[in-house]
Amino acid sequence: MPVGELTLQDVAAGYAGTTVLEGVSFSVRAGERVGIIGRNGAGKTTTLSAILGLAELRAGKIAADGVSIAGLRPFRRARLGIGYVRQTRDIFPSLTVQENLLAAVGSASRRRLDSAYELFPRLHERRNNKGRELSGGEQQMLSIARALMNDISVLLLDEPLEGLAPIVADQVMDAIRKLVAEQELACVLVEQHVDTVLDFCSRVLVLERGSAKFCGPVADLRERPELLESAIGLKKSAGPNASNSESA
Numbered sequence: 001m002p003v004g005e006l007t008l009q010d011v012a013a014g015y016a017g018t019t020v021l022e023g024v025s026f027s028v029r030a031g032e033r034v035g036i037i038g039r040n041g042a043g044k045t046t047t048l049s050a051i052l053g054l055a056e057l058r059a060g061k062i063a064a065d066g067v068s069i070a071g072l073r074p075f076r077r078a079r080l081g082i083g084y085v086r087q088t089r090d091i092f093p094s095l096t097v098q099e100n101l102l103a104a105v106g107s108a109s110r111r112r113l114d115s116a117y118e119l120f121p122r123l124h125e126r127r128n129n130k131g132r133e134l135s136g137g138e139q140q141m142l143s144i145a146r147a148l149m150n151d152i153s154v155l156l157l158d159e160p161l162e163g164l165a166p167i168v169a170d171q172v173m174d175a176i177r178k179l180v181a182e183q184e185l186a187c188v189l190v191e192q193h194v195d196t197v198l199d200f201c202s203r204v205l206v207l208e209r210g211s212a213k214f215c216g217p218v219a220d221l222r223e224r225p226e227l228l229e230s231a232i233g234l235k236k237s238a239g240p241n242a243s244n245s246e247s248a
Contacts, residue, residue: 002081002153003064005029006051006186011060013050019058020046021210026203030153031184035197035218037232038207044190045087047207048156051188052084053077083152087159089143093132097123100131100142101149116145119175137168141175148179154186155179161193169193173200194228206232 007027014020021043028034036044049055051062053074062069064080078084091100101116101123117124120141126134134142140160147155160176161169173196180187191197197204198218206214206227214220214227221227 002030002151003186004153005065006082006154006188007061007063007066008047008051009061009063011047011050011062012058013046013055013060014058015046015055019210020055021050021207023060024205024207024210024212025060026205026212026215028154028186028188030186031180032203033180033187033189033201035201035204036188036190036207037192037194037197037204038213039232042207043210044207045158046210047205048084048158048188048190051077051156052082078150081151081153082156083147083150083154084156085144085147085158085160087162089136089139091131091139091142091146094130096128096130097134097142098127101145112149116148119148119179120145135168137164137172140164140172144172144175144179152185154188156188156190158190159192160189161191161196169196176200194232198222 005027009025011024012019012022024043024047026034036047038044046055050057053069053072057070069077069080072080092103095103098113101113117127122138123141123145126138131139131142144157144160157176160172164172176187177200179185189197189201198221201218203217204214204221205212206221214224
């Protein structure tokens with residue numbers, strides 16, 4: 001059964017002896033778009049890692065449709081329909097585009113392959129090119145398409161626009177909008193480009209030093225520009241030319 005709602009309740013998480021997140025709560029349902037923004041190191045990527053079981057859950061609850069998934073290994077969470085697009089563009093450089101897509105599931109149906117090419121026509125044009133021969137934008141398209149080769153109901157995106165030229169970033173976001181709308185996916189977007197998050201999402205979580213500074217509707221956050229300045233350290237008008245990464 002696909003996940004209809006993903007919930008984090010008072011989550012504390014981290015790695016080894018370090019706690020990165022404390023008391024973070026939010027939920028996302030099918031068809032909803034939730035953004036996570038904050039300074040570098042605020043815990044954005046760690047939030048996604050906690051959902052995936054890649055960070056240690058220290059306290060709180062992470063649940064799919066009300067049932068805790070804390071005891072599930074990462075691959076079992078993926079089988080629930082949680083798709084993840086890494087900031088690092090997780091593709092095989094020595095395989096062709098089509099081989100990358102087929103490797104995502106071992107024996108993909110023709111329908112899924114056709115759907116990936118329909119979403120990203122450029123990948124169809126480049127289907128016989130190796131991953132290392134693709135541009136940064138094409139690699140990001142391939143990374144997203146790989147996540148779609150499985151049946152997913154929740155899509156986690158970690159900095160999908162990092163390092164992309166503005167025109168390419170627009171193309172990637174257009175594809176993401178189409179995908180989320182047509183498949184009614186629950187989507188969590190981690191992104192440094194604040195305007196993109198505010199335009200794409202209905203609700204936003206603002207993290208500051210691992211804690212939630214704000215969590216609520218985009219309309220409410222737009223009325224608090226001082227929060228965007230102080231907690232995020234970015235002007236709301238920051239555009240796709242900026243390139244930032246996060247180690248936490």
